[in-house]
Amino acid sequence: MTPMQRLRARQWLGHALAYAVLVVITLAVCFPLMWALSTSLKPKSELSTAPTLIPHDATLENYKHLLTGKAQYFGGASGDYQPTTAPPQYFLSWFGNSVLVSVGSTLISIVISTLAAYSVTRFRYRFRMAVPYFSLLGYMVPSIILVFPLFLVMTRLELTDSLWSLTLGYVSVTLPFCMWLLWAFFRSIPVELEEAALIDGASRLRVFIEIVLPSALPGIIAAAIFSLIVSWNDYLFARVFMNTTEHYPLTVGVMLFFEGVHVDWGLMMASAVLMTVPMAVLFMLLQRHLVAGFGAGAVKG
Amino acid sequence: MTIRIDGITKRFGKTEVLRSVNLEFTEREFITLVGPSGCGKTTLLRILSGLETPTSGEIWHGDKPIGHLAPGARDIAMVFQSYALYPHMDVFHNIAYGLRVRGTSAEEMRRRVQEAAEVLEIAHLLHRKPKELSGGQRQRVALGRAMVRRPWLFLLDEPLSNLDAKLRVTMRSELKRVHRALETTTVYVTHDQLEAMTMSDRIAVMDGGYVQQFATPEEIYGHPANLFVAGFMGSPPMNFLTDVTPAELPVARLDRFAAVALGRKLVAGIRPQHIALSLSPVAGALEGEVQMVQLLGSEKVVEVSAAGRMLSVIVDADVAIVAGQRAWMTFDPARLHLFDAATQANVLPAPGLVA
Numbered sequence: 001m002t003p004m005q006r007l008r009a010r011q012w013l014g015h016a017l018a019y020a021v022l023v024v025i026t027l028a029v030c031f032p033l034m035w036a037l038s039t040s041l042k043p044k045s046e047l048s049t050a051p052t053l054i055p056h057d058a059t060l061e062n063y064k065h066l067l068t069g070k071a072q073y074f075g076g077a078s079g080d081y082q083p084t085t086a087p088p089q090y091f092l093s094w095f096g097n098s099v100l101v102s103v104g105s106t107l108i109s110i111v112i113s114t115l116a117a118y119s120v121t122r123f124r125y126r127f128r129m130a131v132p133y134f135s136l137l138g139y140m141v142p143s144i145i146l147v148f149p150l151f152l153v154m155t156r157l158e159l160t161d162s163l164w165s166l167t168l169g170y171v172s173v174t175l176p177f178c179m180w181l182l183w184a185f186f187r188s189i190p191v192e193l194e195e196a197a198l199i200d201g202a203s204r205l206r207v208f209i210e211i212v213l214p215s216a217l218p219g220i221i222a223a224a225i226f227s228l229i230v231s232w233n234d235y236l237f238a239r240v241f242m243n244t245t246e247h248y249p250l251t252v253g254v255m256l257f258f259e260g261v262h263v264d265w266g267l268m269m270a271s272a273v274l275m276t277v278p279m280a281v282l283f284m285l286l287q288r289h290l291v292a293g294f295g296a297g298a299v300k301g
Numbered sequence: 302m303t304i305r306i307d308g309i310t311k312r313f314g315k316t317e318v319l320r321s322v323n324l325e326f327t328e329r330e331f332i333t334l335v336g337p338s339g340c341g342k343t344t345l346l347r348i349l350s351g352l353e354t355p356t357s358g359e360i361w362h363g364d365k366p367i368g369h370l371a372p373g374a375r376d377i378a379m380v381f382q383s384y385a386l387y388p389h390m391d392v393f394h395n396i397a398y399g400l401r402v403r404g405t406s407a408e409e410m411r412r413r414v415q416e417a418a419e420v421l422e423i424a425h426l427l428h429r430k431p432k433e434l435s436g437g438q439r440q441r442v443a444l445g446r447a448m449v450r451r452p453w454l455f456l457l458d459e460p461l462s463n464l465d466a467k468l469r470v471t472m473r474s475e476l477k478r479v480h481r482a483l484e485t486t487t488v489y490v491t492h493d494q495l496e497a498m499t500m501s502d503r504i505a506v507m508d509g510g511y512v513q514q515f516a517t518p519e520e521i522y523g524h525p526a527n528l529f530v531a532g533f534m535g536s537p538p539m540n541f542l543t544d545v546t547p548a549e550l551p552v553a554r555l556d557r558f559a560a561v562a563l564g565r566k567l568v569a570g571i572r573p574q575h576i577a578l579s580l581s582p583v584a585g586a587l588e589g590e591v592q593m594v595q596l597l598g599s600e601k602v603v604e605v606s607a608a609g610r611m612l613s614v615i616v617d618a619d620v621a622i623v624a625g626q627r628a629w630m631t632f633d634p635a636r637l638h639l640f641d642a643a644t645q646a647n648v649l650p651a652p653g654l655v656a
Binding site for chain 1: 350351352371372373374375378379381387388389398402446450
């Protein structure tokens with residue numbers, strides 16, 4: 001073997017090894033998802049037999065029950081709804097609640113953190129730098145410590161059990177990190193861009209909207225995705241703040257499938273899949289921006 | 302109409318960047334602010350643009366004070382060192398932005414952008430994004446953005462310093478061409494003395510927050526006002542001989558210098574081009590030994606040590622000369638400069654004043 005061939009062989013071996021490791025990791029990460037998908041497609045009768053990854057008779061029955069809201073097997077012979085049992089008829093309102101709360105809190109978070117981060121980056125005032133550092137510190141406090149003080153605040157505001165309590169709660173968690181991320185992002189936008197636009201005759205506000213915001217778009221998208229994920233996936237706040245079944249978001253609502261005599265794995269897994277789909281689609285659409293956004297933040301921050 | 306910079310002072314905290322700067326120039330002039338980094342030239346430009354407010358002093362456009370106006374209200378244009386092209390807009394929208402902000406009609410906008418693009422030969426690039434352009438093309442777009450509004454004043458902040466050497470020379474003449482075509486008053490900031498010499502109608506040499514000399518390139522080169530200007534402008538730099546009396550200098554006629562030299566410590570200055578070098582003894586010449594020879598192409602720079610000093614001399618490239626040889630130098634009396642060692646000012650009258 002010539003040295004060149006030996007080098008090639010070693011390179012090839014290195015690549016093969018790297019791919020093998022990546023394949024194993026990917027399978028390990030994807031397995032629970034694939035299992036959930038598989039279970040959600042199995043009819044009830046198949047759940048009690050020996051589990052297989054590929055369903056014998058794939059069926060959309062579980063999804064149909066969730067989306068049409070018909071009780072699956074707690075209706076009894078008469079088909080009447082029995083209120084003590086797992087209620088798939090709530091699924092759509094839970095889904096709606098989750099969407100409202102995540103989108104609402106993300107909008108609020110992004111508007112405030114964009115303006116705040118711009119202010120901290122471009123204007124000079126006392127204790128300016130305290131804002132990003134303290135907000136990062138705020139993000140480092142675990143949610144479990146924040147949830148009870150926040151609950152007391154919500155009680156005072158008489159917002160408990162309303163979607164507002166969740167929206168504001170998620171804002172309090174996501175705002176600091178969004179602000180910190182955007183601060184790092186705004187710092188990477190050269191000030192000359194804004195100066196050029198000022199000389200071109202644009203007002204401060206116009207410069208912000210037409211020059212700064214488009215340049216910061218990857219950062220804003222990254223912050224928005226972060227905020228959406230946090231509020232979409234939250235269980236703790238919803239568990240503590242909400243009382244009424246109709247008001248639950250998906251995370252807490254789906255847990256009701258555990259209650260009662262049976263655990264309805266089919267419905268549970270179908271819910272899990274439906275819960276994952278919006279985030280997965282969002283991710284696929286925006287991942288290019290996400291990488292750019294976090295990348296810029298990482299280099300400059 | 303004249304543009305008058307009247308007693309402009311600028312302080313950042315305790316640092317005084319500009320100390321009572323006064324400059325006055327007329328329309329259509331190409332003015333260059335040149336100096337080492339930190340001399341205040343960019344700050345002065347930014348004060349002209351309105352991006353920076355002066356601590357004291359006023360800017361006059363004719364008889365109108367404009368020092369208090371916002372940048373957008375001054376109707377001027379600026380080209381930044383980094384070009385500052387809007388990254389999310391294509392070339393057309395970059396150039397058109399100033400017109401759009403000012404509410405120009407779409408048709409007029411298209412016509413004027415097209416016109417500017419043709420002058421700058423970038424008409425085929427109008428739909429590209431800035432990141433798809435080369436350095437020189439970006440430079441042209443930045444110029445187009447400045448031109449299209451037909452401002453009364455162009456401010457250029459080191460616009461060529463990000464280009465490679467060859468392109469810089471091309472763009473230099475391009476800028477001159479554009480200036481001749483548009484006849485817009487231009488203030489140009491650079492740290493490159495060669496750019497200043499080749500492009501300007503008048504040059505303001507700045508150092509330490511002061512304007513050291515404001516004059517035509519010929520005057521700056523031929524009669525520098527003080528030691529700083531003499532040393533900064535010209536390459537290779539002027540030779541300085543400290544602590545000399547006129548009698549020690551290897552010049553033929555001393556009468557021009559005797560009168561001014563009385564009773565002060567002097568620094569003599571002579572440019573490398575203005576020393577005559579001989580390889581055989583010459584009466585009254587300064588004798589030295591050649592230390593180093595650098596070939597520049599059409600000429601050679603010869604470093605000669607004489608009486609404890611190092612002098613650079615420029616000779617033709619075909620002169621056969623090597624390190625170690627003895628050499629005799631005489632100075633061209635008309636090109637000799639004398640500076641007061643204490644005040645650093647040029648003590649000779651300007652050539653025009655000599656009878």
